[in-house]
Amino acid sequence: DIQMTQSPSTLSASVGDRVSITCRASQSISSWLAWYQQKPGKAPKLLIYKTFSLESGVPSRFSGSGSGTEFTLTISSLQPDDFATYYCQQYNSYSKTFGQGTKVEIK
């Protein structure tokens, strides 16, 4: 099975900061990488798919990059609504593995 490793586990930042989260796959997943945002008590919400494609309605301050085994989610200017937990997920194989999550906290 493909393993996904996210870093950092927790990120403390302020409103307006530029933040980045990294996700590494244990083997190449081409560009089949998605990012989700989850708030407490809510279902995950798809933000980005196929590494860099923004889901409809998602603010342009979110962007994705990478290929192969290393991927990055960047929030260009952190807003109050962005404090949440973020997960990467590979969907290259039938086993759609998630990263362990990155909690973005208020500094």
Next chain:
Amino acid sequence: EVQLVESGGGLVKPGESLRLSCAASGFTFSRDTMNWVRQAPGKGLEWVASITSNSHSIYYADSVKGRFTISRDNAKNSLYLQMNSLRAEDTAVYYCSRQFAGVGEFPLDYWGQGTLVTVSS
């Protein structure tokens, strides 16, 4: 509007069984692959199982293989998860989610609100 509504969660004892359901609306259910994803309390997301549109291809996480069975009824726009031999570590919120079936690979774009399964004596 796409809607996925899970039901069937509850409190069960170790070794018992439970069947989850997911009612889908707002999209062509019979076309798309469906998935179950779970989240233990305070933990991350874990993909559990998936089933293609015609039920020809079914996949499970190793942690549930042999105990859980995913199925669907396209006539009823419904997805199911039969969970047998439940263990304490199966305690989680279970989400159903859609994966669009087209050319290429697609992410899980729509999710239900989840149903809580608690396994405890």
